Amino acid sequence: MMNLKEKRCVVVGAGGVATRKVKSLLECEAQVAVVSKRACSDIVRLAQEGKIKLIEKSFSPEDLDGAFLVFVASDDPITNRLAAMEAVKRGIPVNVADSPELSTFLVPSYFRKGHLTISVSTGGKSPRLARRLxxxxxxxxPSGVEELLSKLEKERTFVKKSGLSMEEKVNFYDEIIDKSGILKKKGDIEN
Ligand SMILES: C[C@@]1(CC(=O)O)c2cc3[nH]c(cc4nc(cc5[nH]c(cc(n2)[C@H]1CCC(=O)O)[C@@](C)(CC(=O)O)[C@@H]5CCC(=O)O)C(CC(=O)O)=C4CCC(=O)O)c(CCC(=O)O)c3CC(=O)O
Ligand SMILES: NC(=O)C1=CN([C@@H]2O[C@H](COP(=O)(O)OP(=O)(O)OC[C@H]3O[C@@H](n4cnc5c(N)ncnc54)[C@H](O)[C@@H]3O)[C@@H](O)[C@H]2O)C=CC1
Known part of the structure; x- marks a missing residue:
């Protein structure tokens, strides 16, 4: 949920895993630089289209100059470790594809539906389960969730300034959510 717009994000490696991370970064409108000895066809195409910068070489520490975020996804554990340690030394958040332990953040499995984002993390315990969930x-x-969200967004601009207490505000929103009929009513959910 970080704002990555126009931020320089460096991806080390250009195989299948790196491609997944690059695509997520482009969705966030980040400025993406990929450093890799060789690149798979998806990465080459993105570079040819001018969507990313591809630097075809082995990783070296200066590749992290000016980076806001780093994704390390080469298939060489020694390179991955070196790049991760360098990022940590420079205080740059780093995700390491083959090592949750060296990562300072993990990527959850997620999807977007309009302004709604749902993400699932297992804290690295089972990425496959995260994806299946x-x-x-x-x-x-439920269908209708996007319409419900825009209704709540509109009402909220007024309710925020209304002087109602927080409890009254929450009850008002719950009433709209319950009326939509797309979720179980608040009172019907057992905690
Ligand atoms: C820790 C983490 C680091 C990180 O942030 O990258 C990590 C690490 C590792 N993944 C491995 C394997 C797989 N990863 C996937 C899939 C995804 N992996 C993703 C995230 C994460 N993976 C982070 C934790 C997330 C969490 O747990 O919440 C997702 C959610 C997001 C993304 O990558 O974009 C994406 C789903 C995207 C989607 O929704 O579609 C699949 C399944 C598949 O592809 O179907 C497999 C094979 C099956 C399996 O192993 O489960 C291996 C072992 C490699 C090996 O065995 O050689 C490691 C390394 C290790 O565990 O040591
Ligand atoms: N986090 C995740 O979701 C997952 C992680 N993995 C792990 O991710 C890593 C990458 O997997 P794949 O993308 O499938 O590998 P891959 O073999 O498709 O790609 C590896 C890339 O790293 C590059 N590379 C190798 N040495 C390099 C160096 N010194 N400097 C720069 N680039 C270098 C290669 O040129 C290649 O582009 C593996 O360690 C794998 O175990 C695997 C599956 C899922």
Whole structure:
């Protein structure tokens, strides 16, 4: 949920895993530089289209100059470790594809529906389960949730300035949510 717009994000490696991270970064409108000895066809195409900068070489510490965020996803554990340590030394948040322990942040499984983002993390315990749960939530998300969100957004601009107490505000929002009929009513949910 970090704002990455126009921020320089460096990705080390250009295989399947790096490609997934690059695509997520482009969705966030980040400025992406990929450093890799060789690049897979998706990365080459993105570079040819001018969407990313591809630097075809082995990783070296100066590749992290000016980086806001770093993704390390080469298939060489020694390179991954070196790049991770360098990022940590420079105080740059780093995600390491083969090492949750060396990562200062992990990437969750997520999907977007308009302004709604749903993400699932297992804290690195089982990425496959994170993905399967995400898929389950995606296929079970009630239709009408985007319309409900825009209604709440509109009401909220007035309610925020209304002078109502926080409890009154929350009850007002709950009433709209309950009326939409797309979720179980608040009172019907057991905690
Ligand atoms: C710690 C973390 C670091 C990070 O942030 O990258 C990490 C680490 C590792 N992943 C590995 C394997 C797999 N990763 C996936 C898939 C995804 N992995 C993602 C995140 C994360 N993966 C972070 C923790 C997230 C969490 O747990 O909450 C997702 C959610 C997001 C993304 O990568 O964009 C994305 C789903 C995207 C989607 O929704 O589609 C699949 C399944 C598949 O592809 O179907 C497999 C194979 C099956 C399996 O192992 O589960 C391996 C072992 C490699 C090996 O065995 O060689 C490691 C290294 C290790 O565990 O040591
Ligand atoms: N976090 C995750 O979701 C997952 C992580 N992994 C791990 O991610 C890593 C990468 O996996 P893949 O993308 O499938 O590998 P891959 O083999 O497709 O790509 C590896 C890339 O690293 C580059 N590379 C190797 N040495 C380099 C160096 N010294 N400097 C710069 N680039 C270098 C290669 O040129 C290649 O582009 C593996 O360690 C794997 O275990 C695997 C699956 C999922």
């Amino acid at each position: 995400k898929e389950w939530i995606k296929s079970n998300i």
